[in-house]
Amino acid sequence: MGATKAVDVEDVNTDATEESQIDVVALGIVTAAILLFVATGSEIGPVIVRSLMERGPGPDNFILNAFLLNIAIIIFGWSRYRQLCDEIKLRKKAEREARRLAETDPLTGYRNRRSFNSGVAAMLAANNDEDRAVLLMMVDLDNFKQINDFNGHKIGDLLLQECARRITASLPGHALVGRIGGDEFAVALAFDRSHADQLDTITQTLVERMRQPIRAEALSLEVTASIGLARSDVGGFDDTPTDVRALLERADIAMYHAKRSGRDSYHWFAAPMADEMRFRAELENGIRQGVSRQEFVPFYEQQIDLQTGKLIGFEMLARWDSPKFGIVCPDLFIPIAEEIGAIADLSESVIAQALEDAKGWDPALTLSVNISPLQLRDPWFAQKLIKLLLEARFPPHRLEIEITESCLHENVGQVRSLITSLKNQGIKVSLDDFGTGYSSLAQLRSIPFDRIKIDRSFVSSLADNKESAAIVNSIALLGRGLELPVTAEGIENAAVLEQLLQYGDITGQGYFYGRPQPAREIGEWLNGVELVANRKFLESELPRIMQERDAAVSAVTENDAMPPADPALKPAKSA
Structure with missing residues (x-):
């Protein structure tokens, strides 16, 4: 099992088409030079042979120079053609690398937010029928900031990379994964509605794997995950269509609900959670003001x-x-x-x-x-x-x-x-x-x-x-x-x-x-x-309590023994 990180098949096909077009043009130029070489060669060749056999005059200087120039053009054109092909390959490779860096997270290799959203949109379009649907999962590390602050960014990066490996190992190979925040990951997964019960099994496996201790440079780190789940075939809290934005919002709400419920767990989105989030937003705004x-x-x-x-x-x-x-x-x-x-x-x-x-x-x-x-x-x-x-x-x-x-x-x-x-x-x-x-x-x-x-x-x-x-x-x-x-x-x-x-x-x-x-x-x-x-209480009860305590201490001293942790003195009724 392993999740899909980034797919660039369409871009690769486009690059290959462009390279083919440029190759045809360059090759056409070389082919034209060769044809010209054949034409001039057929004209000047017999004249050169007769001249060498001393059966006739030598070739015309103009035609000879054209023939030699044509040979030079063929050699130069072929060399330039090879250089052009190499340059095109290097440029396209650089463009693909730049595109990859722009669309993926360099630390984990997962898609970034923009690339992930476009991938989910394509997944929704391809699985919008009665039999198929899309699951969106938000995974947030519970105590990553604390570990990162106290152990440094290097340890934090190692922790994120190990968490990314555990996420990949817990998901089917066709799942789409993105890192959309510092310690926040998102997963999109197309599934058969008749086997929707498998989604809970996958998520529970991920929760259990994430809570296992992580070794990083002789340190044993403990991190857990709060996960929110939302389905494209289950409506939200309003009549908005189920698009990428709506799915992300619902999964995010469910994830925060998991955090408030004790962390190290997962929750499915439910409409009342949205009211909690709105109340939370009101509190945050009220606190700031x-x-x-x-x-x-x-x-x-x-x-x-x-x-x-x-x-x-x-x-x-x-x-x-x-x-x-x-x-x-x-x-x-x-x-x-x-x-x-x-x-x-x-x-x-x-x-x-x-x-x-x-x-x-x-x-x-x-x-x-x-x-x-x-x-x-x-x-x-x-x-x-x-x-x-x-x-x-x-x-x-x-x-x-x-x-x-x-x-x-x-x-x-x-x-x-x-x-x-x-x-x-x-x-x-x-x-x-x-x-x-x-x-x-x-x-x-x-x-x-x-x-x-x-x-x-x-x-x-x-x-x-x-x-x-x-x-x-x-x-x-x-x-x-x-x-x-x-x-x-x-x-x-x-x-x-x-x-x-x-x-x-x-x-x-x-x-x-x-x-x-x-x-x-x-x-x-x-x-x-x-x-x-409480002067009345002290005046009426304190002398008796102190007398009982002193008596208990005296008894302990006489018996040379330690008093029990819970002294067997029944408290008197208070005033």
């Missing part, structure tokens, strides 16, 4: 010292105050902003607003902000952040930057350099979402973090899940061992708080202390309260 209009605003979530109940700061959480969609949570717009390249401007705008808000708080309160992994790839990010601090005249020691564990997995060296630059200015840096499995103890020792934050997925299920309790307890012990403060995210009820109080000095945040609020409401609330949250 919203950044310049400052529609993205900061909300603030309280951060509490769990042992004392004292408010120590706020984490800034971005919200989109859209005139069309209302208040939009970051889970929806952050991934889109990252994909369309708007995340840096969006983040800087919201951080600038947050710095101005936090200037009016009690000087003891800190401000924490999340940073996108894409921003950490910017070598000038530290300088941009320091510029925002200077413009707002905000003390650097009150600002804490939160980065996720996935950033360490992507580029440890660059993150370490960035953190060092920030800390040299007095800015604190915390490791967010700790426990999701990317970082190692060696990285925690080598990178100067100021805090680790336990992922909310462990904290929210702490009270009724022993595994989560064991993980949280282990992270708390790790923090004490590394002398790093620990913050628990996702405290949503008193049961979770009671459990956390048993693990020592931990700060926390979550809906138990209130949902994130905009700057205006936070400012009014701070003017009317003490910096202590």
